[in-house]
Amino acid sequence: MRILMLRVIAILVTFIGLYMLSQFVTYQMDPYYFQVLIECGVYIILAVSLNLINGITGQFSIGHAGFFAVGAYVGAAWTMIWQPMVVERYSFLQMGTLHGDILNLLIALILGMTSAGMAGFVVGLPSLRLRGDYLAIATLGFAEVIYVLLLNINSVGGARGLNGIPTLISSGNLALFWVFLFVIISIVLSRNIMQSVRGLTWLSVREDEIAADAMGVDTTKVKVTAFVIGSALAGAAGVLYAHFLTGISPDIFSMNTSILITTMVVLGGSGSVTGSVIAAIVLIVLPEVLRFLKNDRMVIYSVLLIVMMLTRPQGIFGTKEIGFPKWRRKQPKTEGRSA
Amino acid sequence: MATQTAEDGGAIRIMSVLEMRDVTKKFGGLAAVSGLNLVVEPGELLGLIGPNGAGKTTVFNLITGVYKPSSGDVLFQGMRVNGLRPCRIASSGICRTFQNIRLFKQLNVLDNVRIAAHLHTKANLLDSILRNNRLMTNDRELTEFSLMILRSLKLEDVSDQRSSDLPYGLQRRLEIARAIATKPRLLLLDEPAAGMNPQEKVELMELVRSVRRDYQLTILLIEHDMRVVMGICERIYVLDYGELIAEGKPEAIRKDPRVLSAYLGE
Amino acid sequence: MRIFIQQLIFGIQLGSLYALIALGYTMVYGVLSLINFAHGDVYMVGAYIGFYACTYWLPFQRLSADPHATVMNIILAVVVLLLSMLLCGVLGVVIERFAYRPLRNGLGITDAHFWGFAIALPVAFHFHLFHRLSDGAGRFLFGIMWFLLIGMIVGYALRPVIRWISLRTVLSPSRLNALITAIGVSLLLENGGWLVFGPNPEFIGTMVPEKNFKILGGVIINSSQLAILVISLLLMLILRHIVLYTRTGKAMRAISHDIDAAKMMGINTDQVISVTFAIGGALAGAGGMMVGVLTHVQITPLFGLLPGIKAFVAAVIGGPGNIPGAVLGGIIMGVAEAFVGGSSFSTYRDAIAFTILIIILLVRPAGLLGRNVTEKV
Secondary structure, eight states: OHHHHHHHHHHHHHHHHHHHHHHHHHHHSOHHHHHHHHHHHHHHHHHHHHHIIIIISOOOOOOHHHHHHHHHHHHHHIIIIIHHHHTTTOGGGOOSSHHHHHHHHHHHHHHHHHHHHHHHHHHHGGGGTOOHHHHHHHHHHHHHHHHHHHHHOGGGTTTTOEEOOOOSSTTTOOHHHHHHHHHHHHHHHHHHHHHSHHHHHHHHHHHOHHHHHHTTOOHHHHHHHHHHHHHHHHHHHHHHHHHHHSEEOGGGGSHHHHHHHHHHHHHHOTTOHHHHHHHHHHHHHHHHHGGGGTTHHHHHHHHHHHHHHHHOTTOSSTTOOSSOOOOOSSOGGGGGOOO | OOOOOGGGOOSSOOOOSEEEEEEEEEETTEEEEEEEEEEEOTTOEEEEEOSTTSSHHHHHHHHHTSSOOSEEEEEETTEEOTTSOHHHHHHHTEEEOOSSOOOOTTSBHHHHHHHHHGGGOOOOHHHHHHTOHHHHHHHHHHHHHHHHHHHHTTOGGGTTSBGGGSOHHHHHHHHHHHHHHTOOSEEEEESTTTTOOHHHHHHHHHHHHHHHHHHTOEEEEEOSOHHHHHHHOSEEEEEETTEEEEEEOHHHHHHOHHHHHHHHOO | OHHHHHHHHHHHHHHHHHHHHHHHHHHHHHHHOOOOTTHHHHHHHHHHHHHHIIIIISOOOOOOSOHHHHHHHHHHHHHHHHHHHHHHHHHHHHHIIIIIHHHHTTOOSOHHHHHHHHHHHHHHHHHHHHTTSOOOHHHHHHHHHHHHHHHHHHHHHHHHHHHHHHHTOOOOOOHHHHHHHHHHHHHHHHHHHHHHHOSSOBOOOOOSOOOEEEEGGGEEEEHHHHHHHHHHHHHHHHHHHHHHHSHHHHHHHHHHHOHHHHHHTTOOHHHHHHHHHHHHHHHHHHHHHHHHHHSOOOBOTTTTHHHHHHHHHHHHHHOTTOHHHHHHHHHHHHHHHHHHHHSTTGGGHHHHHHHHHHHHHHHOTTOSSOOOOOOOO
16 A cells, blocks of 8 residues: 555656656757757667667667657657548547647557557567577668658658657647656666566576576567567657657668667666666767767767777676665565655 | 376376377487387486487477477377477476576576566566566565575575576576476476586485475486486486387396497497 | 560679678678678778779879770779779778777777777878868878877877776677677778768769670670679689688688687687688678779768668578578679669669568578578577
């Protein structure tokens, strides 16, 4: 009972806190910094969700931008193409008011996450047959196929992309609220999965698939579940990003983005949620900080990446976490903490 | 003990734990196991021996579903299990250890055992995500259960160490602990004494005996060292070139001319 | 039918270029199980070397009716090809030496990196300035000296910092690390190329006379296409000879089976791996040079990316580590792309590669000619 109470309070505090922060920050902050902040949030969701697939379950997926794209385009398709088609019959879907906007965004999120999750299911299936590098290339290939398809489908704008997507900032300044709500959701979700005994079986698939199978771990189910959850979260990131930018084009979801997200996971320490978060922030902020170097910044960025891999191959955090109570022999009470 | 099988259809049916009927496994043209018939009775401690490359580990892989038999059937408690995925076979009650140790290296000792214990979890993934009461009590139970197993195998002092940091002997013991945590009916041990010195081997034999007593297990054991096998097994099967060449009590096996020639050469 | 054969020839020509790059991928994958993402960028460098050699370094003559000039240009083109192969081979070795070997052997940052840094920095900055203020040769030398000094000072200033980081290192490089390192090298080459070669697309004019031959049924085959086919075939035959009949080739095959066992048999694995990278780099360099000089494609610092990926896909289709497989995969890739490019779905040209890839991986996970290795339990 007490746990439940604490949890309800925690959730309420999170919601209200985020909402207040969102209101405050949107007016006070320089738009440029605000954009960087939101981008950090979006990439944290992406990195943490890829970490579920790549770091925790050990499935070598490097095509995360594909799921990101599916979410973004399906979400944008709702608010730009499908919503106008049905709004005449269902007037409560009208946008422009606060609750109308929230409702539409929720529908976009549900559609985006579902379709990205389905894409994750489809991509997860090869993971049952393919190992390591082969899977990596297949996932990268999937992302590239999505990219080329988006370039060629005229109803979503082809190479120009979709423009004029309703923004999250117009009524209620909800951009920061939504993005960081999903940041928190993805982190808590990863944490809860990793902390539970069932989540340990995901780690066991990463460690040794054959042994895991022999211990009764249904590796097929674990892998596909990881893919579905990870890609649904990436889809949510896509929906939010599309509605923040108000204009998306296939170039946002090119192979470079896939590689960037993979780099975040590895740089932070494969399997470490904390690491993914920190690395996502570093890799988004660093190019902005280095902006004064103009074109040279990417050279420095790549040199830093190589040096990092050579000197600290396990990533910034290794598999360590900050703020995750681990089971200890002397004090098994720590598990009573609220989410 | 009467070796009656399910097929006898007699009034008293003692169902064997495991039965392999005419099992053959071919790799390309080579038969790694051919026409193997093997019966494991409840509560037995059975040995499977044979020279290098005789196909012992292949037998284990056939039982646990890593390989599918080219022909023949594997029955576990009267149920056909060949063709099932390894995880299904494991959850139906057969668990194994590996000859080349396969621990979850980066995880600690307790987590290794908890992973195996997950088979008895009653919480689903949604519970894990929500972290509700059901999950908490369930996970606490599983942790207690795992700790109990570690205690009975004298591993609780190292329970928070990384499993790859353990000394070799303890790694082997952890493999057994992990297999027990799935609560199997039948435990398959693949060369548990490999690479141990005589003193450790004696300890291991003691351990296998006590494990069998405490958890009411049926054990099938592959071993290289004749002394270990003769010391603890009640009945022994001998394989050579994938074929069964002898079966019986340790004393009989010791004297069997075919076994001697297989081990010592013509 | 005529169009079909025409497209087929174009496809085979394209495919043989893919095959040349794919060979480098497949050899490195065979030896190290590493996807050398930077390989496509080596190909890009090869094209740029072709460009610089043709326009600045070598005395190519204007093509005119003069048969002497024509012969001279053809000889020079062969020189460019060899030069491009040489330099790209060296580049391959350098990449291996500075990025992959330290990772593989767990060396972290070594002294070689500081010397490499000390040399690379001034060269990079020189080219960097070269594009903004093209000065005389005197200031060029002065600039080199100046930046060499800066490079050494910066390199040694950073040394304790990196030492300090390295001390805290637990070295357990995984496949993912190797992949990210390779991606890092690729990014470095692309962005370094941006810096050194400039962002503008370059174009090599017609250096070698072109002639169209009519063969059966009115199919036209271009002399450049013919040259690409012949040179690729020649290089592949040389490679085949090296891999099958030389000591180094035998060592390569040994390493691809089991690197540890090869080490214990007294094979200097690091050296053989270097040779592998050299050969791979040289093949990619040849491919890049031929694309630049013979097919009149615009060269940009990013133009190696897509052919690189497609060539890798070709290698995977054929079965990574399998040399005939890479050639087969390359040809399949080129032909498929030529046909899709020639049809009404031409905009899907780049997707076809990955569609084939995904289908083949699902049907035959180890590639067309690869052997499926199951893990021993």
